[in-house]
Amino acid sequence: MKNDNDIEQRIQYLIHCLREAGIKATNQRLEVFRTVLESEEHPDAERVYQIVSQRVPTISLDTVYRTLWLLKDLDFISTIETTQSKTRFDANIDTHHHFVCSECGAIIDFYNDKFDKLEIPIEIEELGTANRLLVEIKGICNKCLANMTNDQIKTKKGERK
Amino acid sequence: MKNDNDIEQRIQYLIHCLREAGIKATNQRLEVFRTVLESEEHPDAERVYQIVSQRVPTISLDTVYRTLWLLKDLDFISTIETTQSKTRFDANIDTHHHFVCSECGAIIDFYNDKFDKLEIPIEIEELGTANRLLVEIKGICNKCLANMTNDQIKTKKGERK
DNA sequence: TTTGGTGCAAACCGTTTGCATCGCT
DNA sequence: AGCGATGCAAACGGTTTGCACCAAA
Numbered sequence: 034m035k036n037d038n039d040i041e042q043r044i045q046y047l048i049h050c051l052r053e054a055g056i057k058a059t060n061q062r063l064e065v066f067r068t069v070l071e072s073e074e075h076p077d078a079e080r081v082y083q084i085v086s087q088r089v090p091t092i093s094l095d096t097v098y099r100t101l102w103l104l105k106d107l108d109f110i111s112t113i114e115t116t117q118s119k120t121r122f123d124a125n126i127d128t129h130h131h132f133v134c135s136e137c138g139a140i141i142d143f144y145n146d147k148f149d150k151l152e153i154p155i156e157i158e159e160l161g162t163a164n165r166l167l168v169e170i171k172g173i174c175n176k177c178l179a180n181m182t183n184d185q186i187k188t189k190k191g192e193r194k
Numbered sequence: 195m196k197n198d199n200d201i202e203q204r205i206q207y208l209i210h211c212l213r214e215a216g217i218k219a220t221n222q223r224l225e226v227f228r229t230v231l232e233s234e235e236h237p238d239a240e241r242v243y244q245i246v247s248q249r250v251p252t253i254s255l256d257t258v259y260r261t262l263w264l265l266k267d268l269d270f271i272s273t274i275e276t277t278q279s280k281t282r283f284d285a286n287i288d289t290h291h292h293f294v295c296s297e298c299g300a301i302i303d304f305y306n307d308k309f310d311k312l313e314i315p316i317e318i319e320e321l322g323t324a325n326r327l328l329v330e331i332k333g334i335c336n337k338c339l340a341n342m343t344n345d346q347i348k349t350k351k352g353e354r355k
Numbered sequence: 356t357t358t359g360g361t362g363c364a365a366a367c368c369g370t371t372t373g374c375a376t377c378g379c380t
Numbered sequence: 381a382g383c384g385a386t387g388c389a390a391a392c393g394g395t396t397t398g399c400a401c402c403a404a405a
Binding site for chain 1: 273279296314315329331334338
């Protein structure tokens with residue numbers, strides 16, 4: 034779904050936009066962006082930090098945070114709503130939808146043409162300016178279903194903020 | 195949209211379910227549930243605490259937390275995905291959809307018959323068991339739009355986790 | 356009466372911030 | 381060379397937990 038050319042191209046575009054905005058295109062920033070681009074999960078800051086550290090061992094967690102928010106402000110990545118305390122980031126710019134596990138909080142992207150064609154109702158204008166629509170399906174993911182049958186008498190306690 | 199009978203009825207049902215499960219129906223628990231039921235916003239724990247305190251002045255914030263999670267485990271309320279650090283709670287059991295402000299994180303319920311009729315695609319079975327579908331529209335709410343034009347040269351910085 | 360629930364205060368964990376140093380441009 | 385970016389460590393804010401007391405069943 035993602036190929037290296039796409040990724041290099043988007044990194045080049047980031048460098049271009051940063052320079053244009055008078056923001057320095059440091060190695061840390063580019064590697065943080067690359068990590069989110071390459072990630073198939075929806076990584077939180079800690080996870081991004083773990084991965085980037087392998088390439089840039091001296092990077093600090095707070096630089097990762099600062100960079101992620103910078104990328105978000107520049108609309109290169111977005112944040113995902115979660116039921117957990119950790120903020121999760123996403124560089125998937127294709128139209129997609131979410132399957133959300135109410136047990137473990139996993140968010141799995143899925144694609145669906147019918148949902149892609151849904152239009153934003155006019156009534157929304159009363160609330161604000163809309164720019165994106167996505168369908169969210171809540172349920173329990175396969176992994177959690179497996180755990181629940183294993184545990185049998187399960188003390189139901191989900192992940193919390 | 196909500197009337198007092200509905201609320202009393204749901205509280206009675208809670209008492210019934212608690213007793214059945216061998217959990218004590220304490221005043222604190224009932225008042226926390228009443229507060230979420232009566233709330234038109236999607237209150238966070240702190241907000242629930244503020245309101246409940248007026249009726250039960252000795253209640254503590256951690257009891258509010260414990261009760262909210264208990265009610266969630268019993269499926270009397272649900273938690274809402276947010277981009278902010280605070281967990282927000284919801285007792286709205288009607289089928290509804292969300293308008294989410296990407297600036298301030300506000301979540302506004304809206305109703306739409308067409309969206310209500312959307313069906314869960316079969317492909318979802320590969321991911322897990324689905325039980326609810328909702329449409330999420332992302333945009334910028336009127337309040338934030340107003341602020342943005344006021345501030346003019348705005349140092350774009352949203353609410354963060 | 357008994358056992359689970361509550362309130363308190365301290366711990367926890369994800370995230371942010373102040374400051375001195377470092378390295379793009 | 382200059383100034384924004386970084387790394388460190390300490391602060392912060394929402395949430396959780398251990399413990400002794402209290403009250404619903």
